[in-house]
Amino acid sequence: MKLLKDxxxxxxxxxxxxxxLGLLFVYASLDKIANPQNxxxxxxxxxILPSFLVNIFAITLPWVELICGLFLIGGIFLESSSLIVLxxxxxxxxxTSYNVFIRGIDIQCGxxxxxxxxxxxxxxxxxxxxILLLMxxxxxxxNQNFATLPGFYQKILYRWLLK
Amino acid sequence: xxxxQSSSNILLKAVAIVCVGFVIGILNNAFSxxxxxxxxxxxxxxxxxxxxxxxxxxxxxxxxxxxxxxLKSFESEQTIFLDCRLKEDFDAGHIEGAVNLxxxxxxxxxxxxxxxxxxxxxxxxxxxxxxxxxSLLMARELAHLGYQNVKVFFGGxxxxxxxxxxxxxxx
Numbered sequence: 001m002k003l004l005k006d007x008x009x010x011x012x013x014x015x016x017x018x019x020x021l022g023l024l025f026v027y028a029s030l031d032k033i034a035n036p037q038n039x040x041x042x043x044x045x046x047x048i049l050p051s052f053l054v055n056i057f058a059i060t061l062p063w064v065e066l067i068c069g070l071f072l073i074g075g076i077f078l079e080s081s082s083l084i085v086l087x088x089x090x091x092x093x094x095x096t097s098y099n100v101f102i103r104g105i106d107i108q109c110g111x112x113x114x115x116x117x118x119x120x121x122x123x124x125x126x127x128x129x130x131i132l133l134l135m136x137x138x139x140x141x142x143n144q145n146f147a148t149l150p151g152f153y154q155k156i157l158y159r160w161l162l163k
Numbered sequence: 164x165x166x167x168q169s170s171s172n173i174l175l176k177a178v179a180i181v182c183v184g185f186v187i188g189i190l191n192n193a194f195s196x197x198x199x200x201x202x203x204x205x206x207x208x209x210x211x212x213x214x215x216x217x218x219x220x221x222x223x224x225x226x227x228x229x230x231x232x233x234l235k236s237f238e239s240e241q242t243i244f245l246d247c248r249l250k251e252d253f254d255a256g257h258i259e260g261a262v263n264l265x266x267x268x269x270x271x272x273x274x275x276x277x278x279x280x281x282x283x284x285x286x287x288x289x290x291x292x293x294x295x296x297x298s299l300l301m302a303r304e305l306a307h308l309g310y311q312n313v314k315v316f317f318g319g320x321x322x323x324x325x326x327x328x329x330x331x332x333x334x
């Protein structure tokens with residue numbers, strides 16, 4: 001059990017999770033950026049936002065996802081970007097739960113594709129969200145700014161100054 | 164190991180990141196060819212009593228029918244109901260006698276469905292319900308291909324089953 005705890009609190013684990021989450025978020029953002037109309041339809045179908053906010057949300061969310069994904073991969077503003085990812089995942093989970101459990105409707109996720117007739121998947125989706133949530137929490141808590149681009153440049157700069 | 168930043172610092176940066184994403188999103192949308200209006204028209208419009216269509220529905224689009232009209236056509240047995248949803252949804256349940264033509268796989272499946280469409284006096288396209296626009300896209304495409312007798316039943320599967328009308332399962 002202690003070993004498991006150590007692994008979870010390890011900065012190397014954080015690095016792996018960071019890369020996975022980062023790639024996932026970048027990937028997820030691209031199709032939405034390319035198809036704003038379809039993504040807006042999906043956001044609307046979630047029936048959570050008031051209609052006047054639907055388009056603005058659909059236009060801007062993918063860019064926040066893209067930036068956070070890139071920052072996670074590069075290790076830039078790690079605490080902040082992992083915090084955003086955490087909050088976004090939490091919001092997605094609540095949105096899906098609301099539709100699956102309260103409205104009892106299996107809607108299109110709009111997570112990775114904006115295709116309006118993609119497979120629906122309520123329960124699987126919640127399971128996946130849970131795993132991702134845990135991963136982002138781990139990164140937020142234990143990243144220790146390990147193996148980041150800014151750190152890498154700092155090292156090079158120090159070496160150059162000490163020469 | 165570096166010291167952890169203060170939580171207000173983390174929060175401030177997070178807000179800044181979100182703001183940057185927001186601004187880029189708005190700017191990109193303004194200059195993109197595929198940009199959408201900032202405030203979408205999402206409210207349904209009622210064309211006549213009990214007929215509700217999505218806002219994207221245009222006056223020149225194929226005629227929209229109410230549940231009652233759809234039922235009349237169903238009873239006339241000269242109408243073919245075209246289910247535009249995915250095969251899995253179709254197999255799980257559809258309007259009795261309906262033919263499946265998933266909008267996403269239109270090109271692969273159209274030739275199989277074509278003979279029955281040619282025979283029918285009237286074609287009524289439907290999908291899930293008013294949230295779903297596949298039926299409208301399908302009807303537009305069929306009208307474009309030269310079918311004159313195409314209609315859309317926006318109430319779709321949801322309204323049909325709510326009314327307890329005949330359904331069947333399987334392909």
